[in-house]
Amino acid sequence: xxxxxxxxxxxxxxxxxxxxxxxxxxxxxxxxxxxxxxxxxxxxxxxxxxxxxxxxxxxxxxxxxxxxxxxxxxxxxxxxxxxxxxxxxxxxxxxxxxxxxxxxxxxxxxxxxxxxxxxxxxxxxxxxxxxxxxxxxxxxxxxxxxxxxxxxxxxxxxxxxxxxxxxxxxxxxxxxxxxxxxxxxxxxxxxxxxxxxxxxxxxxxxxxxxxxxxxxxxxxxxxxxxxxxxxxxxxxxxxxxxxxxxxxxxxxxxxxxxxxxxxxxxxxxxxxxxxxxxxxxxxxxxxxxxxxxxxxxxxxxxxxxxxxxxxxxxxxxxxxx
Amino acid sequence: xxxxxxxxxxxxxxxxxxxxxxxxxxxxxxxxxxxxxxxxxxxxxxxxxxxxxxxxxxxxxxxxxxxxxxxxxxxxxxxxxxxxxxxxxxxxxxxxxxxxxxxxxxxxxxxxxxxxxxxxxxxxxxxxxxxxxxxxxxxxxxxxxxxxxxxxxxxxxxxxxxxxxxxxxxxxxxxxxxxxxxxxxxxxxxxxxxxxxxxxxxxxxxxxxxxxxxxxxxxxxxxxxxxxxxxxxxxxxxxxxxxxxxxxxxxxxxxxxxxxxxxxxxxxxxxxxxxxxxxxxxxxxxxxxxxxxxxxxxxxxxxxxxxxxxxxxxxxxxxxx
Numbered sequence: 001x002x003x004x005x006x007x008x009x010x011x012x013x014x015x016x017x018x019x020x021x022x023x024x025x026x027x028x029x030x031x032x033x034x035x036x037x038x039x040x041x042x043x044x045x046x047x048x049x050x051x052x053x054x055x056x057x058x059x060x061x062x063x064x065x066x067x068x069x070x071x072x073x074x075x076x077x078x079x080x081x082x083x084x085x086x087x088x089x090x091x092x093x094x095x096x097x098x099x100x101x102x103x104x105x106x107x108x109x110x111x112x113x114x115x116x117x118x119x120x121x122x123x124x125x126x127x128x129x130x131x132x133x134x135x136x137x138x139x140x141x142x143x144x145x146x147x148x149x150x151x152x153x154x155x156x157x158x159x160x161x162x163x164x165x166x167x168x169x170x171x172x173x174x175x176x177x178x179x180x181x182x183x184x185x186x187x188x189x190x191x192x193x194x195x196x197x198x199x200x201x202x203x204x205x206x207x208x209x210x211x212x213x214x215x216x217x218x219x220x221x222x223x224x225x226x227x228x229x230x231x232x233x234x235x236x237x238x239x240x241x242x243x244x245x246x247x248x249x250x251x252x253x254x255x256x257x258x259x260x261x262x263x264x265x266x267x268x269x270x271x272x273x274x275x276x277x278x279x280x281x282x283x284x285x286x287x288x289x290x291x292x293x294x295x296x297x298x299x300x301x302x303x304x305x306x307x308x309x310x311x312x313x314x315x316x317x318x319x320x321x
Numbered sequence: 322x323x324x325x326x327x328x329x330x331x332x333x334x335x336x337x338x339x340x341x342x343x344x345x346x347x348x349x350x351x352x353x354x355x356x357x358x359x360x361x362x363x364x365x366x367x368x369x370x371x372x373x374x375x376x377x378x379x380x381x382x383x384x385x386x387x388x389x390x391x392x393x394x395x396x397x398x399x400x401x402x403x404x405x406x407x408x409x410x411x412x413x414x415x416x417x418x419x420x421x422x423x424x425x426x427x428x429x430x431x432x433x434x435x436x437x438x439x440x441x442x443x444x445x446x447x448x449x450x451x452x453x454x455x456x457x458x459x460x461x462x463x464x465x466x467x468x469x470x471x472x473x474x475x476x477x478x479x480x481x482x483x484x485x486x487x488x489x490x491x492x493x494x495x496x497x498x499x500x501x502x503x504x505x506x507x508x509x510x511x512x513x514x515x516x517x518x519x520x521x522x523x524x525x526x527x528x529x530x531x532x533x534x535x536x537x538x539x540x541x542x543x544x545x546x547x548x549x550x551x552x553x554x555x556x557x558x559x560x561x562x563x564x565x566x567x568x569x570x571x572x573x574x575x576x577x578x579x580x581x582x583x584x585x586x587x588x589x590x591x592x593x594x595x596x597x598x599x600x601x602x603x604x605x606x607x608x609x610x611x612x613x614x615x616x617x618x619x620x621x622x623x624x625x626x627x628x629x630x631x632x633x634x635x636x637x638x639x640x641x642x
Contacts, residue, residue, distance in 0.1 A: 023394045060393045068388035072381045073344045079408050086407025087400050089434040090517055090529075097436075097494075098526040110498050111434035113410040113510075115418075173418075177431050177507060186498060189434075196411055205419040208411075 005182055005226065006046040008038065009219035010234040012053035012193070014297065015088060022060055028091060035095035037297055038187070039103060041232075044304065047182045049226065051219040052092065054084040054193030062133030077132060077164060078196050078208035085113050085192040092189055109187045115173040115206065116195025116213055116221075122167035130166045130212045135159030165211045169195065169218045175225040182226065194218040220280035224287045231284050231292045233277050238299045240278070240310040242268060255312045257285050281312040290314075326503055326547065327367040329359065330540035330601075331555040333374035333514070335618065336409060343381055349412060356416035358618055359508070360424060362553075365625065368503045370547065372540040373413065375405040375514030383454030398453060398485060399517050399529035406434055406513040413510055430508045436494040436527065437516025437534055437542075443488035451487045451533045456480030486532045490516065490539045496546040503547065515539040541601035545608045552605050552613045554598050559620045561599070561631040563589060576633045578606050602633040611635075 015030040016022050042048055058080050065074035075083070089111035096109050128151045136144065141152040141160030155161040172178070172191055181188050194213030201207045216233055223231040239251035242263060255263070260282050269275040281292035293300075295309030303309030336351040337343050363369055379401050386395035396404070410432035417430050449472045457465065462473040462481030476482040493499070493512055502509050515534030522528045537554055544552040560572035563584060576584070581599050590596040602613035614621075616630030624630030 021394060024396050024400060064385045064389040064393050066389075067392060068385040071388060072385050073342060075345050075408065079345060079411060082407040082411035083404040084407070086403040086405070086410075086434055087396065089407075090400060090403035090436070093434060094436065094519065094527050094529065101525055101527075108495055108498055110495060113407055113414060113432035113434070115411070115415065174429055174431060177429055177502065180505065181498065181502075184501065198415065204422055206415050206422075208415065 002183060003047045003185070004045060004230070005049065005228040006041055006230040006232060007049040007051065007219060007223045007226070007228045008041065008232040008234065009051040009216055010034065010053065010297070011215070012055040012057050012084075012088070014234065015052070015091070016056040016060075018056075022056065028095070031088075031091040031095040032099075033297075034092060035099040037300060038096055039099040039105070040301060041304075042100075042105065042107065042187065043103065046230065047185060048187045049178065049182050049222065049228065050092065050187070050189045051191045051215055051222065052088055052189070052193070053215040054081065054088060057084040057088060058193060059133060066134045066136075076208065077210040077212075078198070081193045081196045082113055085111075085196070088192055089189050096187060107185060107187060109189065110181050111189040112174055112178065114191045114195045115198045116169045116191060116218055117171040117173060117206075118167035118197050118199060118209070118211060118213065119170055120199035120201065120209075122165070124165040124167040125209075125211070126165075128163045128165045131155050131161040131163050132212060133162055135161055165209075166214060167197065167211055169197075169213050169221045172218065172222045172225055173198075175222060178222065179226045191215070191218045191222055214276045214280075216276045216280035217283075220284045223284050223289060227288075229290060231281070231289060232300065233281065233292065233294045234297050234300065235274070235277060235294060236296060238296045238308055240269075240274060240294055244268075252310055254316075255310060256315050257282050257312065258315075260312055278312070285312055285314050323504060324368045324506070325366060325551070326370065326549040327362055327551040327553060328370040328372065328540060328544045328547070328549045329362065329553040329555065330372040330537055331355065331374065331618070332536070333376040333378050333405075333409070335555065336373070336412070337377040337381075339377075343377065349416070352409075352412040352416040353420075354618075355413060356420040358621060359417055360420040360426070361622060362625075363421075363426065363428065363508065364424065367551065368506060369508045370499065370503055370543065370549065371413065371508070371510045372512045372536055372543060373409055373510070373514070374536040375402065375409060378405040378409060379514060380454060387455045387457075397529065398531040398533075399519070402514045402517045403434055406432075406517070409513055410434075410510050417508060428506060428508060430510065431502050432510040433495055433499065435512045435516045436519045437490045437512060437539055438492040438494060438527075439488035439518050439520060439530070439532060439534065440491055441520035441522065441530075443486070445486040445488040446532070447486075449484040449486045452476050452482040452484050453533060454483055456482055486530075487535060488518065488532055490518075490534050490542045493539065493543045493546055494519075496543060499543065500547045512536070512539045512543055535597045535601075537597045537601035538604075541605045544605050544610060548609075550611060552602070552610060553621065554602065554613065554615045555618050555621065556595070556598060556615060557617060559617045559629055561590075561595060561615055565589075573631055575637075576631060577636050578603050578633065579636075581633055599633070606633055606635050
């Protein structure tokens, strides 16, 4: 019998939150906390795939590359993404192995460098909007725009930043490998940072592109490709809000796909935060997925018992009792 | 029937040679060359594991971390190793996928973040000898020695460098996963840079350490753990020399383990270059391996037909005809 498989997505800020300095020791402690949560899901009988974000980490790496640019040729964003898959994959993998050892669970962990294909004709490429990396002076920004053909925009009065496209993922390249590994009982860390974006060029070959793939969209795609049983999106809040900040503001414990789509159309969920999560959930359910759970790490255990979190489901008939 | 499996090890300088600047475009082209060679081995009917070094790449990354140290907290060497597994794994994987597509070979590639266990009591830790990362001024070197407990030595009159231990690898952590993947027909990139060194601490938990694992030793260990059929070590020369630089200098096409050990004892192979390769070969054959091939990338095809390279074998009776 095929095991029950859960896919859990969480942001890069779970390992490097805004209010920390980004010290390695801090990130290690955060990885440890994440590992405890992940292993608690394994102990509930799930096989597990983990997709993490990399926003703060790749931002830091781009700053490091820029600071040393006169000594060492910097890498492009796709290669930097791959590097954060390395550092974060290692920290998470080691913390999970240790947590498994503490519970005497005999389970191997695979952390995979993951390319994710995007459409070279994705309209997002015509309108890059996602700021990445350091703030530059106007002079340096103009130079980079000329030399590297980067799109530079002024950002929050602090200087100029590069903006890149955020295309939709269309294929998680090693999804066959990921499925086999997780079905064989391995914990798999994959598509970190939403994956390394690649296009298939005119010659049918893979080519890296400077872009940011939303990690919730990549997680949703992978959840569909592997046909997982439970898709969990961890975020900063316990439950999704409707009419947030208004007098009739309300937390919701269940959303059907139709309700979620209506709220999306009504602009209930801001594009930079809850919007992509709800959209990722809708795409997963519409492709036949059973249930998406959106909640905060500290409430995941309660949410898995239907006592917290927001569930997105196909219809009310399927609502858990 | 179990497929024939080859493990190929090559240095980080194959992707970033001394005479290049280290531009990403250069490394991509070198990855393409390496990919052509790797796929030629696949086309000879072998399943394939690839172990690459990371010397120049991790050196560059440590310089980038140091240059930005006043803005972004730097990572330790083990995390930097993981990051080069990301960047190099991605570049190689993409180039291999493209080369497979050119030949219409339907084969997936897995690039794994790889921890390698070393003994916390390895005598190497008492005597760190391997210089890594940037040259520092005397002042900064003293500060780092005090603050981070690094061992700093003056190096080649250009300043001070950190030195770390080079312990022997004792376990490639995900070797079960690597074996399964390669037996299932996947090309596996693993233990890049010799792997990320970890010790098992007094509580039985994994802990990262700042050390350098020789990639040929790690490759030899993995070759034994997976029981590969052919172990190839690529280097800068076509064949191993005996009495190098002396009047009776000679290239050798075959070395038995006993001959190799005698030459090692006689100091024929310098510790920084051919020594570890010969030792890695001896360890593999003594554990029951059939054959090690040491040669240069351009001569690998001829070497696989017994027309070039140096073979290390158990005894003359097994010498190929």
